[in-house]
Amino acid sequence: MLYNTITSLSQAQKAKIFVTVDLIALTFALCIAQIFSDDARGLSALVWHFPVLIAVSAATIHFLGLNRIKLNAFGMEDISKSMTVAGLMLLSSLALNVLLRDEGLAFATLAEFTGLFLLLSISFRVIMHKIVERIYASRTSRRRVLIYGAGQTGQQLAAALVTDDEFKAACFVDDDPNLQKLTINGLRVHAPREIPKLARQSKVDRIILAMPSAEHTVRQRLARKLSGLGCEVLALPSFADIVLRGEDVTAAAPITMDSLLGRDAVKDDLPETESAYRGHRILVTGAGGSIGGELCRQLARCAPAELVLFDHCEFALYKIAKSIKENLPDTKFTAVLGSIGHAELIAETIAAHKIDVVFHAAAYKHVGLVQDNAFEGVRNNVIGTRIVAEEALRAGVERFILVSTDKAVRPTSIMGSSKRLAELVIQDLATRSQTTKFSMVRFGNVLGSSGSVIPLFQQQIRELGPVTVTHPNVTRFFMTIDEAVRLVLLAGTFSRGGDVFVLDMGTPVSIYEMARKMIEAAGHTVRDEMDPNGDIPIVFTGLKDGEKMHEELLIGSDMLTTPHPKILRAQENLMSELEVALALQDLRRAIDERDHTLLAATLTRCIAADQTQTEVATTSHETNAPTLTLVGE
Structure with a gap:
């Protein structure tokens, strides 16, 4: 039911939902800031500030495209846009205070409101993303990937798999003791000796060697060692190599079964x-x-x-x-x-x-x-x-x-x-x-x-x-x-x-x-x-x-x-x-x-x-x- 509802939403409908969520965050933030303030002006001040803040926030959100950003692509750049919206609302409120003089909201209240809005706006998006992720996960069974190498290439792969419908990163493995037991991109980094246990407990389908700087013979030896775990083992070139060398890199990708048929698969x-x-x-x-x-x-x-x-x-x-x-x-x-x-x-x-x-x-x-x-x-x-x-x-x-x-x-x-x-x-x-x-x-x-x-x-x-x-x-x-x-x-x-x-x-x-x-x-x-x-x-x-x-x-x-x-x-x-x-x-x-x-x-x-x-x-x-x-x- 929920899955069908979400997948049937148009881009315009999704944009309206995001604007509504931000306006709800604005309303909650303004009310909470006023409730916990010592400002005695209360509702009379809100009557002036609320419509102005609504207008400024809606216009800024639309102008910056914050309502058109995909949930699973929401990142630091988009958080800075939310900060811009919050900043413009603060400036608008301060300008309104100049016009209203004694009837405006106190600066402390406006500062609390700005911080609360930013926190709620980001939190709502994170929560929505988790909910949608759970709904999608309930309908599709993604294959789990263990990433060997928690360096730049491994981190880029993990970030890419967040939005993938077929595969999901399960954990990192790295030889560097300084990285082990850390959490990167929400994934724990483990020692290589734990791979058999991880493959069994996490039901890993594929192991990716994200270590392009390692010698080819080292990766081959590692692949042979891991081949007995019942998981497919693949080596990944760096993303820079893929961009710079193109076909020379992708030509070394594992051959697919269909490509060996000598005909189109039926x-x-x-x-x-x-x-x-x-x-x-x-x-x-x-x-x-x-x-x-x-x-x-x-x-x-x-x-x-x-x-x-x-x-x-x-x-x-x-x-x-x-x-x-x-x-x-x-x-x-x-x-x-x-x-x-x-x-x-x-x-x-x-x-x-x-x-x-x-x-x-x-x-x-x-x-x-x-x-x-x-x-x-x-x-x-x-x-x-x-x-x-x-x-x-x-x-x-x-x-x-x-x-x-x-x-x-x-x-x-x-x-x-x-x-x-x-x-x-x-x-x-x-x-x-x-x-x-x-x-x-x-x-x-x-x-x-x-x-x-x-x-x-x-x-x-x-x-x-x-x-x-x-x-x-x-x-x-x-x-x-x-x-x-x-x-x-x-x-x-x-x-x-x-x-x-x-x-x-x-x-x-x-x-x-x-x-x-x-x-x-x-x-x-x-x-x-x-x-x-x-x-x-x-x-x-x-x-x-x-x-x-x-x-x-x-x-x-x-x-x-x-x-x-x-x-x-x-x-x-x-x-x-x-x-x-x-x-x-x-x-x-x-x-x-x-x-x-x-x-x-x-x-x-x-x-x-x-x-x-x-x-x-x-x-x-x-x-x-x-x-x-x-x-x-």
């Missing part, structure tokens, strides 16, 4: 999905992962009737549950610890919480690890998916959405093959479901996720290299976590049953060029043949077993539109119910008997049959019937 173009999930009872498997965790956070904002977080990793489940409890305390949620391979636990969870919607994000996704641990990868990704989907179907769940990957398209790895087989399992169930709408969402690499190359590059750059890239020509599709999760949520609303949704992700991104961008964005140069004296080299390590040079999002060429132009529905063939049943039977037997040959042969047979059906006329791909090899075969 997260702002995706429609909201809150109404689709409001009041529903939702299960998210793999809730502790990068995608699963963000799914939980976004779903919690949709006001579901209940959110069930399911994960086999105790610490990951604890972290996401803690995050939702602290940041979205009104959300009703339950954390369930267990494996998707336990059918009785899945059935019990769905029944006990009367689940309406299932988001299945639980999967082993690291290509190299799944390649070396094929039995557990297939057990989790294929058998586990079948168990969750069957229990959802048996319980009559309304919607089931599988989170898939571009590595499922013409896979050359165990991980990719297991995810494609999981898709085929879901497509098979969709053909026989009368109640549950099954769908799949397929997207590329997610920037900043636990399995993304971005955190690896960031760590290698912090350590001054080398940065490792598998091949100079390797490319990948990328999307942000927000895009990926919004796509998954939208898929649930578009689903008609058995759909495979993909995002129009533009042109694949060169991993080599991405590495160069990140090195340069961190303020370093690439050491190569063109610049042998550069800071950080890029080393090519070669493609690992199961990795592809280029990823794809579509198996066939047929695509259908959806209600959103950036989201496509793939038109792909599927395996018969008998073929799926036989494949699952062979996979279970291979896992139980630890039979590498049978496991590889079953995956190869299924993928080859799938591709043959979908690509009858296609001959230009890297491989049409991959032969999968397993460690220990």
Whole structure:
């Protein structure tokens, strides 16, 4: 109510409010000064002085623009304007005393009035600023910033953040013992040893190194030391450098995730999905992962009737549950610890919480690890998916959405093959479901996720290299976590049953060029043949077993539109119910008997049959019937 009222005020209305406040301050000051004076002339003198003071103050306030100054920008220069108003009123009163002679106010009374007016005028503005600040803070949650360096640059940053809508300065940290325990700009200055405690207690999101005079290597070493706190660490040049050097300074700013996409981000173009999930009872498997965790956070904002977080990793489940409890305390949620391979636990969870919607994000996704641990990868990704989907179907769940990957398209790895087989399992169930709408969402690499190359590059750059890239020509599709999760949520609303949704992700991104961008964005140069004296080299390590040079999002060429132009529905063939049943039977037997040959042969047979059906006329791909090899075969 108050927020809407304040934000709807026009500039003219705000100006009138400030003039009114100053006139109220004038009235109070004059009355108080008269009450506490020994002047016996009382009201008769006020009758002459009051209208003159009103006229002089209103005219002076308007002339000096004191009524047009923003509350959050009120400073020393503006206080001097208030002093000018008070001074002119005193002079006007003294001039009036000359005309009135014995009927004027005593000088002591006028002096008290002037001082009281100045005090009340400034105090009212400070109080109003605090009130408005509280009203705005109640509507927006600003991220907290710890400023390392309480010098001129740090103080300028703190002053700038006072008027920022997104960030708020939490405290200062400085190495100088003379500054420690002082208060600057309303912020306490702490010693560096207190940073871990401050980051935890003040819930700091970002640490800014406001120490531009320090050597680059010193700031790099400090950034590496602070990187383990879970806060983003940035270095700030001096404001003078920004003005004088311009682009040379800003070029060293940390690179944004969106700038690595190779296309325009579509997260702002995706429609909201809150109404689709409001009041529903939702299960998210793999809730502790990068995608699963963000799914939980976004779903919690949709006001579901209940959110069930399911994960086999105790610490990951604890972290996401803690995050939702602290940041979205009104959300009703339950954390369930267990494996998707336990059918009785899945059935019990769905029944006990009367689940309406299932988001299945639980999967082993690291290509190299799944390649070396094929039995557990297939057990989790294929058998586990079948168990969750069957229990959802048996319980009559309304919607089931599988989170898939571009590595499922013409896979050359165990991980990719297991995810494609999981898709085929879901497509098979969709053909026989009368109640549950099954769908799949397929997207590329997610920037900043636990399995993304971005955190690896960031760590290698912090350590001054080398940065490792598998091949100079390797490319990948990328999307942000927000895009990926919004796509998954939208898929649930578009689903008609058995759909495979993909995002129009533009042109694949060169991993080599991405590495160069990140090195340069961190303020370093690439050491190569063109610049042998550069800071950080890029080393090519070669493609690992199961990795592809280029990823794809579509198996066939047929695509259908959806209600959103950036989201496509793939038109792909599927395996018969008998073929799926036989494949699952062979996979279970291979896992139980630890039979590498049978496991590889079953995956190869299924993928080859799938591709043959979908690509009858296609001959230009890297491989049409991959032969999968397993460690220990």
